Amino acid sequence: MRELIVREFITLDGVIxxxxxxxxxxxxxxxxxxxxxxxxxxxxxxxxxxxYEIFAASWPLRTRNEFGVADKLNSEPKYIVTSSLDTVMWNNSRLIKGNxxxxxxxxxQQPGGAIQIVGSAMLVQTLMNICLIDxxxxxxxxxxxxxxxxxFDDGITSSGLNLIEAKTFSSGVVLLRYKLEAARTTV
Known part of the structure; x- marks a missing residue:
């Protein structure tokens, strides 16, 4: 089963x-x-x-491969959760609507590697509440x-977390990796 991984830049006071x-x-x-x-x-x-709208307006226009990620982001499959869009223009993008x-x-459950979520706070909260984030x-x-x-805003369901890595960088940034308990037992 593919893992769903949330990756966020976040401030000490929780802002993304x-x-x-x-x-x-x-x-x-x-x-x-x-x-x-x-x-x-x-x-x-x-x-x-x-x-999606922020990324689709920016990444396809990047002429230099910033941090080695522009080509990857532009070419990889992208799944967009929306109730309002009917079409998407960014390469390899597909809409997810409905349930x-x-x-x-x-x-x-499809074959393949990890799926990452960046930004998308409302989506992250929804998926945490239904135990789909790993x-x-x-x-x-x-x-x-x-x-x-x-x-993490009002309305988020309490979730148990298990720390699997804490890594400090030279600039003072700290990477915290957590497995979600509910995702392991529910999915």
Whole structure:
């Protein structure tokens, strides 16, 4: 069964919105290497509509292969969870509409490697609440921004987490990897 892995840049106060405004001062060489490794370890990407629209407006236009990931992101299969879009233009993108739980369960049971989710806070919360996420990988940045979309907002169901890795980078960023207890026993 394919694993569903959430990968987020996150501030100390839990914000994931607009990482371009706070993440770059902490983008050390070792952080960039980790990002490259993570992106290349997944076979496909699952995105919510808003994150898809941001990525689709940016990544296809990149002329240099930023951190070695532009070609990968542009070529890999992308699954977009939406109730409002009828078409998607980014290469290798497919819409997921209707019964999200059933569609994601089917996707996880197909042959293949890991599926990563980036951004997409509402989608992450929905999938956590129905126990479909296998792993959280949080790159915690040593900054407090005080406002913005938080990864864990009101309405998230309590989930048990098992720490499987904690790694500190030269810039003070800490990678925390957790397995979700409910995903292991439910899916």
């Amino acid at each position: 919105e607009s990482p371009e405004t706070w993440q770059f001062p902490y983008l050390s060489e070792d952080v960039a290497e980790q990002i490259q490794k993570d992106v290349h370890s997944a076979e496909s990407m699952l995105l919510g509509r808003a994150t 999200i739980e059933m569609e994601i369960r089917k996707l996880k 792993e959280l990988q949080l790159m915690v940045h040593p900054v407090v921004v005080g406002h913005g979309k938080r990864l």
